[in-house]
Amino acid sequence: MDQAKIRPIPEPSLRRLPAYLFYLRRMLAGGRDVISCPHIARDLHLDPTLVRKDLEATGMIGKPKVGYPIPQLVGTIEEFLGLHNTRDAFLVGAGHLGAALIGYEGFREIGLNVVAAFDADPAKVGGQLRGISVLPMDKLIELAQRMAVHIGIVTVPAAAAQSVADAMVTGGIRAIWNFAPTHLRVPESVVLEEVQLSSSLAVLSSRLNKMLAPE
Amino acid sequence: MDQAKIRPIPEPSLRRLPAYLFYLRRMLAGGRDVISCPHIARDLHLDPTLVRKDLEATGMIGKPKVGYPIPQLVGTIEEFLGLHNTRDAFLVGAGHLGAALIGYEGFREIGLNVVAAFDADPAKVGGQLRGISVLPMDKLIELAQRMAVHIGIVTVPAAAAQSVADAMVTGGIRAIWNFAPTHLRVPESVVLEEVQLSSSLAVLSSRLNKMLAPE
DNA sequence: TAGATTGTTAATCGATTAACAATC
DNA sequence: TAGATTGTTAATCGATTAACAATC
Numbered sequence: 001m002d003q004a005k006i007r008p009i010p011e012p013s014l015r016r017l018p019a020y021l022f023y024l025r026r027m028l029a030g031g032r033d034v035i036s037c038p039h040i041a042r043d044l045h046l047d048p049t050l051v052r053k054d055l056e057a058t059g060m061i062g063k064p065k066v067g068y069p070i071p072q073l074v075g076t077i078e079e080f081l082g083l084h085n086t087r088d089a090f091l092v093g094a095g096h097l098g099a100a101l102i103g104y105e106g107f108r109e110i111g112l113n114v115v116a117a118f119d120a121d122p123a124k125v126g127g128q129l130r131g132i133s134v135l136p137m138d139k140l141i142e143l144a145q146r147m148a149v150h151i152g153i154v155t156v157p158a159a160a161a162q163s164v165a166d167a168m169v170t171g172g173i174r175a176i177w178n179f180a181p182t183h184l185r186v187p188e189s190v191v192l193e194e195v196q197l198s199s200s201l202a203v204l205s206s207r208l209n210k211m212l213a214p215e
Numbered sequence: 216m217d218q219a220k221i222r223p224i225p226e227p228s229l230r231r232l233p234a235y236l237f238y239l240r241r242m243l244a245g246g247r248d249v250i251s252c253p254h255i256a257r258d259l260h261l262d263p264t265l266v267r268k269d270l271e272a273t274g275m276i277g278k279p280k281v282g283y284p285i286p287q288l289v290g291t292i293e294e295f296l297g298l299h300n301t302r303d304a305f306l307v308g309a310g311h312l313g314a315a316l317i318g319y320e321g322f323r324e325i326g327l328n329v330v331a332a333f334d335a336d337p338a339k340v341g342g343q344l345r346g347i348s349v350l351p352m353d354k355l356i357e358l359a360q361r362m363a364v365h366i367g368i369v370t371v372p373a374a375a376a377q378s379v380a381d382a383m384v385t386g387g388i389r390a391i392w393n394f395a396p397t398h399l400r401v402p403e404s405v406v407l408e409e410v411q412l413s414s415s416l417a418v419l420s421s422r423l424n425k426m427l428a429p430e
Numbered sequence: 431t432a433g434a435t436t437g438t439t440a441a442t443c444g445a446t447t448a449a450c451a452a453t454c
Numbered sequence: 455t456a457g458a459t460t461g462t463t464a465a466t467c468g469a470t471t472a473a474c475a476a477t478c
Binding site: 047053063 | 468469
């Protein structure tokens with residue numbers, strides 16, 4: 001059990017947690033108060049043992065024959081994902097993608113709070129992006145330090161992404177969420193999560209190819 | 216060798232191919248004409264053997280001591296990913312995310328062509344989204360059939376996503392790229408690729424938590 | 431109690447990494 | 455030729471799935 005705590009959660013498990021969370025919140029809203037792994041597995045089309053392992057990794061324990069109490073389960077997953085902590089973020093690149101992310105409904109559910117946007121384009125600076133002020137790039141480092149913001153979102157073109165990331169690191173940002181179609185380099189001490197849409201499209205395109213190919 | 220053809224490429228390999236492609240195109244533009252796996256591996260921070268396996272999976276063969284001819288390598292990867300075929304797509308949900316995707320620079324590099332957008336909002340219908348006409352939802356099925364479009368992009372809210380996907384399937388669309396924060400159900404014969412930003416954010420948030428936690 | 435579900439250990443599966451002969 | 459790189463086979467590693475005793 002001590003060893004279980006030492007071993008980190010597998011990344012695939014981590015990626016499944018939001019799906020559990022959203023599902024469990026719906027169940028809770030529907031008036032349910034306990035649920036079993038086989039039940040979750042049926043609804044989400046997963047293997048029951050896989051679900052059990054995933055829940056186990058969050059530290060949750062259940063009752064044989066009964067299942068897991070949903071309110072505690074929701075709380076445990078939220079806690080595990082760090083949703084109970086402040087999740088203030090800076091967004092750099094006040095274009096459509098930035099606007100889309102700020103308005104993304106999945107965000108509210110997982111509790112990310114964009115407190116300011118930045119852009120290199122003087123025409124955008126001073127304006128608003130979905131109610132968020134757009135500030136000039138040269139304020140980024142100082143403001144990040146002053147406001148102790150820990151998350152930076154990169155939605156600039158590929159060519160500008162690395163210098164934006166460098167500024168974020170200098171400003172003390174500890175986690176960078178990169179949407180630019182390029183791979184960034186950050187120090188070991190900074191968390192980097194990259195959303196490479198090209199990779200996703202490659203999977204789609206290649207599989208479609210195979211599907212349409214005459215055997 | 217016959218068995219190698221039968222065995223499908225591992226998904227992680229597939230996801231790395233766009234990175235190779237973009238990198239190799241840059242090398243080619245820089246005047247290089249051959250490259251070795253160790254060289255690629257150094258530049259992209261990957262294991263050399265992993266790179267070799269990935270390239271092997273595309274059917275490419277190299278010369279010992281020399282490496283691989285870059286023009287052929289680029290062509291082989293493009294062919295493998297299906298970029299030489301028409302990649303016309305419909306986009307449903309003419310919001311910021313849709314606009315962002317249409318303008319996404321990574322797309323041009325990988326050759327996706329959005330030919331029409333659709334929206335349920337009458338205020339948006341008849342307008343343009345980055346130069347693409349926005350059509351009413353009830354035209355989707357007929358137009359997809361008539362134009363033989365095979366790719367559908369879903370950028371609507373979670374609540375509307377499944378019905379949009381159903382319409383796409385009815386219209387003969389064979390590959391769905393889903394950005395809505397919900398999991399879709401499609402027939403076996405339809406390729407589904409889901410971009411779950413919540414999963415990505417969960418990874419970021421959880422790792423940041425661990426990083427900031429006092430041991 | 432009987433039976434379903436949990437918790438846990440073992441088996442399987444697949445991807446990555448290591449080892450090494452073939453080759454240019 | 456010597457040496458670097460390819461192609462290929464084996465070892466390792468980690469996630470998923472299967473098996474089964476414990477338990478409510």
